[in-house]
Amino acid sequence: MPVLCSSCAEKRAVLKRPKTAHSLCKECFFWAFEEEVHQTIISAQLFNHGETVGIGASGGKDSTVLAHVMKVLNERYNYGLKLMLLSVDEGITGYRDDSLETVKRNQQQYELPLKVVSYEELYGWTMDDIVKQVGLKNNCTFCGVFRRQALDRGAMILKVDKICTGHNADDVAETVLMNVLRGDIARLRRCTAISTASEGEGVVPRCKPLKYAYEKEIVLYAYFKKLDYFSTECIYSPNAYRGHARAFLKDLEAVRPSSIMDVIHSGENLSVREGVKMPVQGTCGRCGYISSQALCKSCVLLEGLNRGLPRLGIGKHHRLHDKILSQQPLTQAEERKIKPLKF
Amino acid sequence: MVPLLCLWLVTLNEKTASLPVPMRNSASDDNINMAAPVALHLEFGGGAELLFDGVKEHHVTLPDQLDPWDMKQLLVWIKENLLKERPELFVQGDTVRPGILVLINDADWELMGELQYELQDKDNIVFISTLHGG
Ligand SMILES: [Zn+2]
Ligand SMILES: [Zn+2]
Ligand SMILES: [Zn+2]
Numbered sequence: 489m490p491v492l493c494s495s496c497a498e499k500r501a502v503l504k505r506p507k508t509a510h511s512l513c514k515e516c517f518f519w520a521f522e523e524e525v526h527q528t529i530i531s532a533q534l535f536n537h538g539e540t541v542g543i544g545a546s547g548g549k550d551s552t553v554l555a556h557v558m559k560v561l562n563e564r565y566n567y568g569l570k571l572m573l574l575s576v577d578e579g580i581t582g583y584r585d586d587s588l589e590t591v592k593r594n595q596q597q598y599e600l601p602l603k604v605v606s607y608e609e610l611y612g613w614t615m616d617d618i619v620k621q622v623g624l625k626n627n628c629t630f631c632g633v634f635r636r637q638a639l640d641r642g643a644m645i646l647k648v649d650k651i652c653t654g655h656n657a658d659d660v661a662e663t664v665l666m667n668v669l670r671g672d673i674a675r676l677r678r679c680t681a682i683s684t685a686s687e688g689e690g691v692v693p694r695c696k697p698l699k700y701a702y703e704k705e706i707v708l709y710a711y712f713k714k715l716d717y718f719s720t721e722c723i724y725s726p727n728a729y730r731g732h733a734r735a736f737l738k739d740l741e742a743v744r745p746s747s748i749m750d751v752i753h754s755g756e757n758l759s760v761r762e763g764v765k766m767p768v769q770g771t772c773g774r775c776g777y778i779s780s781q782a783l784c785k786s787c788v789l790l791e792g793l794n795r796g797l798p799r800l801g802i803g804k805h806h807r808l809h810d811k812i813l814s815q816q817p818l819t820q821a822e823e824r825k826i827k828p829l830k831f
Numbered sequence: 832m833v834p835l836l837c838l839w840l841v842t843l844n845e846k847t848a849s850l851p852v853p854m855r856n857s858a859s860d861d862n863i864n865m866a867a868p869v870a871l872h873l874e875f876g877g878g879a880e881l882l883f884d885g886v887k888e889h890h891v892t893l894p895d896q897l898d899p900w901d902m903k904q905l906l907v908w909i910k911e912n913l914l915k916e917r918p919e920l921f922v923q924g925d926t927v928r929p930g931i932l933v934l935i936n937d938a939d940w941e942l943m944g945e946l947q948y949e950l951q952d953k954d955n956i957v958f959i960s961t962l963h964g965g
Contacts, residue, residue: 491942503939511942549877549961658961703961707877707932708939711959719878719960734962738929 506702506745514712521709525697526561532682534695535569535650542574542648544639545594547587547718550654552594553706554698556715559598572646576638577606578631579614590718605642607634613793621798633785637777643692655696658703658737661748664755665733674766680755691778702748869893869900872955879931879960884915903946930962
């Protein structure tokens with residue numbers, strides 16, 4: 489009992505869209521998916537003609553679909569963008585090697601230039617080395633903080649005007665939930681924004697063209713288009729809390745598919761009462777990157793690594809930042825707090 | 832939960848699968864009431880293969896039984912015969928864990944009756960996890 493496509497009424501439907509509950513054939517689905525991303529781009533005015541846009545490419549499903557759709561739309565609607573792939577090599581044996589191979593194949597398949605920036609060249613440390621210092625428990629602090637800056641630094645090396653990333657509707661909904669659960673009002677307010685205007689020196693504006701695209705559709709788009717992607721989690725990312733938030737959302741989605749969009753909608757329409765204290769954004773005293781502290785997170789983590797005090801920056805050690813910045817020696821008690829873990 | 836899985840990845844990749852080969856019951860030849868055995872092509876992707884020793888494709892033959900096989904029974908059979916690790920990451924209750932997509936002959940199982948779908952010989956069933964990194 490094949491179901492017919494509700495759009496063309498000719499071909500066999502291959503999926504039921506979670507967003508609209510429409511049953512569509514392959515061709516109609518591809519078209520609908522691409523058109524919605526186009527509408528997102530147009531209505532939020534994400535790009536200007538002539539801009540150079542770096543696509544954050546991890547080799548995973550989201551960024552692979554993003555790269556493909558951006559190329560299709562750039563040609564179909566004559567955006568006039570110069571697209572390139574931008575990858576970060578964290579230096580994780582057996583993980584990044586495979587996913588970078590995927591990105592390199594994507595580069596050829598999509599005929600887009602590729603730039604890979606490595607933690608090693610940017611920071612002098614690979615993730616493998618960092619894990620040896622801090623253990624498996626705390627490494628994701630490094631992974632996340634370093635990755636964010638690495639994309640920015642790569643973008644600056646390439647003189648890219650904007651970065652776009654593969655964050656999808658499920659990711660955004662999950663982030664809204666996480667920020668609610670953690671009471672992080674400042675992030676809660678920012679996290680639904682589809683783009684960040686330049687936040688200051690050293691920060692390239694970012695946007696999320698797949699913000700309203702469901703994960704299910706992204707995965708099926710990749711599957712039916714036979715796109716080449718790499719699927720595992722970073723082996724160094726044991727973030728159980730986020731995992732719970734994700735599982736919870738997926739349970740909700742199974743009962744009511746619009747839940748994802750509803751959470752995003754709630755996040756977008758929250759307003760924060762006046763008088764709620766927000767961290768003041770400044771810049772890092774060492775590298776100039778955006779930071780609400782004297783030193784940015786990345787510089788604190790690096791300082792810790794280079795001084796053999798790798799736990800600096802994990803947890804709250806803000807009081808020590810000024811000391812480090814002014815190169816004052818730390819007391820023994822201070823050092824003890826941030827010494828390497830014993831294995 | 833999911834990320835922990837990936838710690839095994841490095842070692843899992845090296846292993847090759849030893850598939851259980853369900854044998855045809857020779858006695859069944861005499862039994863005309865039995866439904867014919869169902870040969871299936873199962874595929875696990877998007878990270879779901881990690882729960883199956885890293886093996887993506889499985890050719891299996893479901894044993895004879897009186898009633899036709901449906902998806903609900905297939906999930907039980909997979910859990911008992913193929914699944915190597917942490918069943919809770921694949922099945923939840925009597926269905927697949929939310930976030931795992933199911934395709935029956937290249938169509939979303941939501942169009943095919945989901946758990947009630949009656950399996951046919953030579954069906955192609957694909958399970959794709961959406962829960963692994965983007
Ligand atoms: Zn159609
Ligand atoms: Zn990580
Ligand atoms: Zn800094």
